Amino acid sequence: MGEADGGSESRVDGIPASEVPDGVTESEVEVLRAMQVPTQRIIAIGLVLWLVALVVTLVVPALHEGERSWWPWGCVAGFVLGSIGFLYVRRGRGNAHDAG
Structure with missing residues (x-):
C-alpha cells in the first residue's frame, strides 16, 4: 500500500490503516482500555x-x-x-x- 491507499494514516484506535486485515471495517475493531485494579x-x-x-x-x-x-x-x-x-x-x- 502506498500513500494514495492511506498506508500512513493512523486511525482513532492507534492501529495504522496498513495493519488492519482486509475485510475488517472500522466499526468491527474494538478499542481496549486499561483495566482499573485495586x-x-x-x-x-x-x-x-x-x-x-x-x-x-x-x-x-x-x-x-x-x-x-x-x-x-x-x-x-x-x-x-x-x-x-x-x-x-x-x-x-x-x-x-x-x-x-
Missing part, C-alpha cells in the same frame, strides 16, 4: 499471605529444618520486597501514580 489492596493481601507463610514455616519444624532451612528467609524476602512495592505504589511515583 493495586494497593492486592499488594496488602500479598503481604499478609507472606506473613502467614512465615508464621507457618516457623511453627512447623519440618518446614524450616534441613534442606528447607531457607524457607523462612524466602518469606521474609517476599515480605520486605512487597513492602517496598507497597510504599512505591502508595507514594505514587512514575507509572505507579495511576495504580491503586
Whole structure:
C-alpha cells in the first residue's frame, strides 16, 4: 500500500490503516482500555499471605529444618520486597501514580 491507499494514516484506535486485515471495517475493531485494579489492596493481601507463610514455616519444624532451612528467609524476602512495592505504589511515583 502506498500513500494514495492511506498506508500512513493512523486511525482513532492507534492501529495504522496498513495493519488492519482486509475485510475488517472500522466499526468491527474494538478499542481496549486499561483495566482499573485495586493495586494497593492486592499488594496488602500479598503481604499478609507472606506473613502467614512465615508464621507457618516457623511453627512447623519440618518446614524450616534441613534442606528447607531457607524457607523462612524466602518469606521474609517476599515480605520486605512487597513492602517496598507497597510504599512505591502508595507514594505514587512514575507509572505507579495511576495504580491503586
